[in-house]
Amino acid sequence: MGSLPFGIIIIIQQALRTRFRPLSFEVPKPLFPVAGVPMLQHHIEACAKVPDMKEIILIGFYQPNEELNRFLASAQQEFKISIRLESVLICLRREDPPCGRLMSEVIRLEQDIFTRLAGQKQLYVYKTQHFWSQIKSAGSAIYASRLYLSRYHETHPERLAANQGGPKIIGDVYIHPTASIEPTAVLGPNVSIGKGVTIGAGVRLRESIVLHGATLQDHCCVLNSIVGWDSTIGKWARVEGTPSDPNPNDPYAKIDSETLFRDGGLTPSITILGCNVNIPSEVIIRNSIVLPHKDLNRSFKNQIIL
Secondary structure, eight states, rough: OOOOOOOEEEEEOOOOOGGGGTTTTTSSSGSSSSSTTHHHHHHHHHHHHTOOOOOEEEEEOOOOOOHHHHHHHHHHHTTSSSEEEEEOEEEEEEEEETTEEEEEOOOOIIIEEEEEHHTTTTTOOOOSSSSOOOOOOHHHHHHHHHHHHHHHHHHGGGGGGHHHHHHHEOOSSSTTTEEEEEEEEOOOEEEOOOOEEEEEEEEEESEEEEEOEEOOTTTOEEEEEETTTEEEOOOOOOOOOOOOOOOTTTTTTTOOOOOOOTEEEEEOOOOOOOOEEEEOOTOOSSOEOOOOOOOOBBBBSSSSOO
């Protein structure tokens, strides 16, 4: 028999996306950039390396939209592989005896299908020697970015910035070619800088993701944070979060899903600036979540700024 074309199925679950807000307000979660490229692209790149790959099928709860369609069209052109999105919602229709009518019930993939298959010894796993990381929250995106940046040494060394007369690079850093960065800035480790970002003189940036069009003015400091699209951080301002990394001594550790509030206050975590947020000069934003389109006028700590 000749070899048959085969596809890889990637399951994308949408749910309510509340844990990824405010970032999921602006972009579908699978397209959020991790280590400089959409997280979905990392999976497609891995699938494209499989010999004789003919088609990649994405199965999940996302409805087709302009951004996803544009991304998939670009990916098909780049990787010369058919890629299509199949949106599914698994439902079970059953009759309710008391009222004599049909009822719809959503089937949960992990609990209702995978558990049953495992009980029947029909569920199999692939054991990988590489990292595996859930990205359920914005904080876990920074951790996953670190893992992918490290892996770029083997898979995409051209994506890693180097010390070549520009800004000082410490550890693994991704810089989009269109970013404008003053040579006195210090970047890294674990920094990803998106398209059209402007970084001024003396800026310190560490363990952070800076998204498309953001501006970091002279001498500001950004640590353990995600800076949203088209946001601005003023001169000498400090934006800082608390990392939520898993136990480094446990090879099977994963990031725990922290509750948003603890002991009556916001759980310390990374700082997130939504899109088009303006941070004035000489203020401190620490362990806070700032929703989109906010102009702040003072310092904040451990708050959600609505």
